[in-house]
Amino acid sequence: MDSATAREQALDAAEELFYGRGIQSVGMDDIRGASGVSLKRLYQLFPAKEQLVEAYLERRDVLWRGRLAEHVEGSTDPEERILAVFDWLESWFGEDGFRGCAWINSYGELGATSARVTAQVQAHKGAFRQYLDGLVADAGLPGALAGQLFLLAEGAMVTAGITGSTAPAREAREAARLLLRAAAL
Amino acid sequence: MDSATAREQALDAAEELFYGRGIQSVGMDDIRGASGVSLKRLYQLFPAKEQLVEAYLERRDVLWRGRLAEHVEGSTDPEERILAVFDWLESWFGEDGFRGCAWINSYGELGATSARVTAQVQAHKGAFRQYLDGLVADAGLPGALAGQLFLLAEGAMVTAGITGSTAPAREAREAARLLLRAAAL
DNA sequence: AGAAAGGGAGAACGTGCGTTCTCCACGCTG
DNA sequence: CAGCGTGGAGAACGCACGTTCTCCCTTTCT
Numbered sequence: 248m249d250s251a252t253a254r255e256q257a258l259d260a261a262e263e264l265f266y267g268r269g270i271q272s273v274g275m276d277d278i279r280g281a282s283g284v285s286l287k288r289l290y291q292l293f294p295a296k297e298q299l300v301e302a303y304l305e306r307r308d309v310l311w312r313g314r315l316a317e318h319v320e321g322s323t324d325p326e327e328r329i330l331a332v333f334d335w336l337e338s339w340f341g342e343d344g345f346r347g348c349a350w351i352n353s354y355g356e357l358g359a360t361s362a363r364v365t366a367q368v369q370a371h372k373g374a375f376r377q378y379l380d381g382l383v384a385d386a387g388l389p390g391a392l393a394g395q396l397f398l399l400a401e402g403a404m405v406t407a408g409i410t411g412s413t414a415p416a417r418e419a420r421e422a423a424r425l426l427l428r429a430a431a432l
Numbered sequence: 433m434d435s436a437t438a439r440e441q442a443l444d445a446a447e448e449l450f451y452g453r454g455i456q457s458v459g460m461d462d463i464r465g466a467s468g469v470s471l472k473r474l475y476q477l478f479p480a481k482e483q484l485v486e487a488y489l490e491r492r493d494v495l496w497r498g499r500l501a502e503h504v505e506g507s508t509d510p511e512e513r514i515l516a517v518f519d520w521l522e523s524w525f526g527e528d529g530f531r532g533c534a535w536i537n538s539y540g541e542l543g544a545t546s547a548r549v550t551a552q553v554q555a556h557k558g559a560f561r562q563y564l565d566g567l568v569a570d571a572g573l574p575g576a577l578a579g580q581l582f583l584l585a586e587g588a589m590v591t592a593g594i595t596g597s598t599a600p601a602r603e604a605r606e607a608a609r610l611l612l613r614a615a616a617l
Numbered sequence: 618a619g620a621a622a623g624g625g626a627g628a629a630c631g632t633g634c635g636t637t638c639t640c641c642a643c644g645c646t647g
Numbered sequence: 648c649a650g651c652g653t654g655g656a657g658a659a660c661g662c663a664c665g666t667t668c669t670c671c672c673t674t675t676c677t
Contacts, residue, residue, distance in 0.1 A: 248624095269544040271456055274664055285625050286666085296665065346544065351590055355540020358594075359454040359531065368594055395607035398600060401590045402583030409539055409553055415583060422580035425614045426607060433654095459634055470655050471636085481635065 248284075254292050256282045261303040266349050270300055270356055297361070300353075304367045307349055312374060314339075325386035326427055329396065332382070333423055336400060337416030340407040347408020351401075375400075392430045396423050433469075439477050441467045446488040451534050455485055455541055482546065485538075489552045492534055497559060499524075510571035511612055514581065517567070518608055521585060522601030525592040532593020536586075560585075577615045581608055 248256075260282035264273040275296055279286050293299040318335040322328045339345065346352070350368040357364040376397050383393040403419040406412075433441075445467035449458040460481055464471050478484040503520040507513045524530065531537070535553040542549040561582050568578040588604040591597075 267544065269541065271541075272545050275666080276664075286627085287624065287668095290666070347539070351536065351594075352540035352543070354532070354594055355537035356454065356456075358537070359452065360457050365594075372591070372594055391603070391606070394600075394603040395584075395610075398584050398587030398591060398604050398607065399580075400587070402585065402587030405536055405586045405590050406557070406583060409536075409543075409550075409557055415579075418576070418579040419583050421576070422583065422607075422611060425580075426610055429610045429614060460636080461634075471657085472654065475636070 250292065253282075253284045253288055257284045257289055257292060257299070258302060258306055260284075261299055262307060265300065265303055266307075266352075267344055267346060270353060275299075297363070300357075301363060301367065304350065304353060304364070304371070308367070308371045308374070311349075311371075312378065315375075316378070319382070325382070326431075329379075329382050329386060329427060330420055330423060332379070332396070332400065333403070333416055333420035336403055336407075336419070337413050340403075340413040340416050345407070345411075348401075348404040351405060352408070372401075386427075388427065388430050392426060395426055399423055399426075435477065438467075438469045438473055442469045442474055442477060442484070443487060443491055445469075446484055447492060450485065450488055451492075451537075452529055452531060455538060460484075482548070485542075486548060486552065489535065489538060489549070489556070493552070493556045493559070496534075496556075497563065500560075501563070504567070510567070511616075514564075514567050514571060514612060515605055515608060517564070517581070517585065518588070518601055518605035521588055521592075521604070522598050525588075525598040525601050530592070530596075533586075533589040536590060537593070557586075571612075573612065573615045577611060580611055584608055584611075 257278060260278050261273075264277055264281055275286065275289060278284075278299070279289060282289075284292075289299070293302065315332065315335055318338075319328050319331045322331045350371045353364055354368045358368065376393070379393045379396050379400075380390065383390060383396070399419040399422050403415040406415040442463060445463050446458075449462055449466055460471065460474060463469075463484070464474060467474075469477075474484070478487065500517065500520055503523075504513050504516045507516045535556045538549055539553045543553065561578070564578045564581050564585075565575065568575060568581070584604040584607050588600040591600040
C-alpha cells in the first residue's frame with residue numbers, strides 16, 4: 248500500500264470515527280483498526296493525533312463546501328440558489344449517521360483547549376458565510392441579509408443535530424424565504 | 433462546612449471550570465482545588481463525575497432560563513417581549529468569559545457517548561423552545577414563527593461563541609423583527 | 618543467495634485521571 | 648481522660664490512551 252492511499256484510508260477512518268463518536272473518545276488504535284493502517288505508518292503520516300484531527304477537518308471542509316456548491320449549481324435563478332442552500336441542508340440532515348455540524352461539535356469538544364481547532368472552525372464558518380455573501384450579492388440583495396441567512400443555517404444545523412430531525416431545515420428555509428421577500432422590497 | 437454549602441461550592445467550581453475549559457479537560461482534582469471541597473466529600477455528594485456534570489447542567493438550566501425570563505419580564509408589549517429575548521442574548525454574549533452555549537458545547541463533547549447528557553441538552557432546548565412558543569402565542573402570532581425565532585437564537589449563540597462577537601445577537605434581532613412583521617400581516 | 622531497508626503486529630512506556638484507600642487531626646461522649 | 652467517629656490531605660490503584668520500541672517478515676538490489 249503506498250503512502251497516498253494509506254493517508255486516504257486513515258482519513259476515511261478518522262472522518263467516520265471522529266464525526267460519529269467525537270474526537271476525544273476515539274483512540275489512535277481505533278483509527279488503526281478501522282483503517283488497516285499500522286500505528287507506525289499512522290505516525291509517519293501524522294506525527295501526532297492533533298495533526299490527524301486537523302487533516303480531518305480540513306478535508307471535510309473542502310468536501311462539505313464542494314457538495315453544497317454542487318447542489319446550488321443545480322439552480323440558476325439567484326433567489327432559488329439561496330433557497331437551495333436550505334434544501335441541501337435538509338438532505339444532509341437526513342443522511343445516515345448525521346450527528347450535527349462537525350465543526351460546531353469540534354468546537355464544543357476542543358475549542359477551549361486547542362487554538363488550532365478553534366481557528367479551523369472559524370475559518371470554515373467564515374468560508375460558509377462568505378459563500379452566502381456571494382449568493383446574496385448575486386441576487387442583488389442587501390448584504391445584511393447574508394448574516395441573517397447564516398444564523399438560520401447555523402441554528403438549523405445545531406437543532407437538527409440535537410433533535411435528530413430534518414424539520415429545522417424546512418423551518419429555516421421558510422424563514423429565509425420570508426426574509427428574502429422582505430429584503431427585496 | 434455543612435453538606436449543602438459544600439454542594440453549592442462544588443457546583444460553583446464545576447460551572448466555572450466545565451463551562452470555561454470543557455468538561456473532559458477538567459479533572460475531579462481541579463474541582464477540588466477550585467472549590468475547597470475534599471475529594472472524599474465530593475464523592476459523597478456526587479458518586480461519579482457524570483453526576484456532577486448532570487447537576488451542573490441542571491442547575492445552569494434553571495438559572496439560565498430564569499435570567500432570560502427575568503429580563504423579558506421587563507417589557508410588557510408582547511412583541512417587545514419577543515425582541516427582548518434577543519436583547520438579553522446580546523448582553524449574555526458580552527459577559528466576561530462567554531464561550532458559547534453550555535448545552536451546545538456539551539453536546540459536541542459528550543453527545544455521542546453519554547445518553548444522559550444528550551437527554552439534558554434536548555430537555556433544555558425543548559424548554560427554551562416552549563418558552564418562545566409561549567411568547568409567540570401571547571402576541572397572537574402564528575405558532576410557526578416560534579420555530580424560526582428559535583433557529584435564529586440558536587444560530588446566534590453558536591456564532592457568538594465561535595467568533596467571540598456579540599454582533600450575531602443584533603443580526604438575529606433584526607431578522608426576528610422582520611419575521612414578526614411578516615407574520616403579523 | 619545474501620544483505621539491507623521498510624513495514625506490520627503488538628508489546629511497552631509514560632502520563633493523566635477517575636476513584637478508592639490510608640493515615641492523621643479534631644471534636645464529641647462516657 | 649480514653650475512645651470513637653467524622654472529615655481532610657494526599658498517596659495509591661487501575662485503566663485508558665498517545666506515543667515509541669522490539670521483533671520479525673517481506674521485498675528488493677547486487
